[in-house]
Amino acid sequence: MPEFKDALTKDTFGAAGRHSHPDDTVIEVRDLKIGGGELTVIAGPCSVESREHILKIAGEIKDAGACILRGGAFKPRTSPYNFQGLGEEGLHFLADAGKAFDMPVISEITGVSQIGLFGDVDIIQVGARNMQNFELLREVGRLGKPVLIKRGFSNTLRELIFAADYVMNEGNPNVILCERGIRTFETYTRNTLDLSAVPVLKKLTHLPVIVDPSHATGRSEFVEPMVLAAVAAGADGIMIEVHDDPAHSLTDGRQAIDPEAFRKLVSRAKAVKAALKEGK
Amino acid sequence: MPEFKDALTKDTFGAAGRHSHPDDTVIEVRDLKIGGGELTVIAGPCSVESREHILKIAGEIKDAGACILRGGAFKPRTSPYNFQGLGEEGLHFLADAGKAFDMPVISEITGVSQIGLFGDVDIIQVGARNMQNFELLREVGRLGKPVLIKRGFSNTLRELIFAADYVMNEGNPNVILCERGIRTFETYTRNTLDLSAVPVLKKLTHLPVIVDPSHATGRSEFVEPMVLAAVAAGADGIMIEVHDDPAHSLTDGRQAIDPEAFRKLVSRAKAVKAALKEGK
Amino acid sequence: MPEFKDALTKDTFGAAGRHSHPDDTVIEVRDLKIGGGELTVIAGPCSVESREHILKIAGEIKDAGACILRGGAFKPRTSPYNFQGLGEEGLHFLADAGKAFDMPVISEITGVSQIGLFGDVDIIQVGARNMQNFELLREVGRLGKPVLIKRGFSNTLRELIFAADYVMNEGNPNVILCERGIRTFETYTRNTLDLSAVPVLKKLTHLPVIVDPSHATGRSEFVEPMVLAAVAAGADGIMIEVHDDPAHSLTDGRQAIDPEAFRKLVSRAKAVKAALKEGK
């Protein structure tokens, strides 16, 4: 194929750039590997709702094929009048559920003052609204543990990669990038999942790329097709909201799928992943 | 899964709406079927450049797995100073190449005054810039032959479905919808391919849905991953720009792939399609 | 002030570019001048509804300060099931009202097949959805009369100027540009009025620039502040939807103002215009 000139040269980025690390980065969390070939399946409820609830869902999703448990304890909400999450207690419940089913856990941090509370959280998530909260990026960069950065809903991929550079500059190489939908004028879906982000990020960086179709589409019936598409596009993993009773979820029930739908989705996603290997 | 209320009710649309035709529409072009299970592979150069050229490419893509030949004769260009296509002569060359290799052909119409020239074109394409050219939609609706409508680059899916209604209202049920990328603030790709359009359109309408990743990404290296993602998302077909010498293409060479890359892409797309069936 | 390099060079555009015509173009319509210093006030209902109605409004807006009468006869509608305008009859009613009150009239053309019907229309409007309907642009370019081109709701200013070039290339120098709002993710207003378009277009081209705040905001209560802002930004004119009974308007009543509000608006707009001259 012919060569064309590229606006982003090899020197644009720092440690996050592909030129500084030609091989794909593989991140280890306990005995799991993120990146490098296996599909990473992260699942769980939008919010941790109670100890019993997170334990119940953790068991169900583990059985259905999830390898990492998600659950929000600090929820960034547009309005101060909405449910803000269980906070510190929620993190404890999440960690307990992770231990009970031997799964690493991931949860979102929404401020630097919470850093001391995340000791039992295996992967720290920086959410879309904080993608350019540079103080927070630097602080999580000083911890050794993996950080998953979600693309801001109107940020460019260039800006996302620089967010990774903010973390890596502080000495933490364990960064995972996550596409979760961008704002457009389309209103039928909550946001527009930009799957071209997957091959673009794989080209420009060496970091694992995860796709979250739940927040992107905002509708449970589109989660499966977008998961399959994400896997086909080359994503290293997926992050899915699963709830045993979506209609009564405390937050974002419209986009959650139930454990039975999740089981089928994982099976089909693995079939697509396998087909990619065959076809090469 | 629980039921949620939907802003687009079943009566929003006319003939294009799923409620008016619960089964998937299958469109026949010569002995080909678009929709209904087989992957439709449309390929060819951005523009018809000469008789020899289109004949050469037609043979190569047919051999590599294409079933419909594309080629632009009337090119809608932002600037009046750019190459506007070979016009009527280009349509003749395209039709000849289609006959030589027994492939139906598709080409874009850019004005109602051209309708008489499209007699030998099997599928008429209405481009993104004309998606709300209602005069043109009505005129192609009066012809019996299949019409492929590309989503305007800042139109909603609701508007795209109404464009189909304009065509169908004139008595032509043979409408194919095509997602080709929307405008966003991301600049690394030419447009942003909105693959959630595929399941949304399959839910709201009964019409076949085709994805064009060449115009959407504007970069040849992202065509294959986005084709695989489109197939995984449930697309009925794909439309790909193929050129034997992309660097010297008269138009849009940056996004064209060569016949060898196309052959591999078709093979991998079929593997993904097959995996979807297995997983069900 | 220092000089900075500009991505749009002086040779980017053709006849529409400022470099090809350093002085501001002034367009004459009957004995009116558009551009060149006086504020052009275009007003009227969204749609021509009946002969009596357009005559009544014409008299009221003339009295309140309008100098050109607008009224849609061919309405481009997203859905084929919505009111499409009175068509040819509507143009007759509009022309009669213009004669009765000695005002030039402007109306939108939505297809090349209508050109023969626009003989009594003084200014032909090409709407936002047809800004890149190049066949239509060429056809109105072959007429001698003034053409007002509305910016497509997701087109760049560069693309708008090329649309003017399409018209001017056919020998018609009488082009007026119109900003009418672009699509964004903001939902409180119908579109987002891009007033920076005014100084940008005045810099890059020599053509008169009109602003339509009615379609842009979609809400009557914001029409006056946006008119005042448009005048302050340097617009040559404004186009306002006025209806004597907005709540019962056949189309777009939410954005129409009544004649009394229009009278005040014109008076305040002229005060702002005068202040700009003083301040220089």
Add this chain to the structure above:
Amino acid sequence: MPEFKDALTKDTFGAAGRHSHPDDTVIEVRDLKIGGGELTVIAGPCSVESREHILKIAGEIKDAGACILRGGAFKPRTSPYNFQGLGEEGLHFLADAGKAFDMPVISEITGVSQIGLFGDVDIIQVGARNMQNFELLREVGRLGKPVLIKRGFSNTLRELIFAADYVMNEGNPNVILCERGIRTFETYTRNTLDLSAVPVLKKLTHLPVIVDPSHATGRSEFVEPMVLAAVAAGADGIMIEVHDDPAHSLTDGRQAIDPEAFRKLVSRAKAVKAALKEGK
């Protein structure tokens, strides 16, 4: 004028909503009033560059009509490799310049750890990237001093008002809102200034509204027309980047105007403001 139903009801917002405080809020800073009729003119360099420099510019802009001095000490930069501001030292230089010319000063805070350093800063600015940094909003809400919140470049006005609610909920009623341009697909200007934000915010809230045309347009030649437009749209104030040598500014020189251009701009802005009063 007729009444239409509104998606944002009177109970949507808390303390920031117009229904909770029908009169316009006037904020006092030393003996200045923001809101309530007089035009507030904030000016200064993008970044504080040195003690001498900020003192020089402060004198020049005060003489030309500015009443508040701006200057960035902590700069939020997309890339960690770019100049990040002078930090604490920059705040001292800014405070000294404010004292020397008896002007209140405003500067941006980019993290909660900096709060202790802002004792001598009269108005704390929360920048666009931190508009949904809820931890920071709560922390500045616990201080008594005025807070200016810039709209995030892809946030809706509804989200901006909720950001104000986050601050006010902590007991701080002194919130100023600032429109500074949103992201669109237009590339000629850096962002697109959304001036309809001014009347919308004045309708939905009781808080003063400031417009920053420097960041929005990103080009010095468009600053004056957009300032005049902002004033005509009803803005309570403007925030302008002024630099004595824009071509050598450490940051964002392309959008800065020099003191002489600023003097003319203030004079013209006041003429427009006066015209608005006359016309009522």
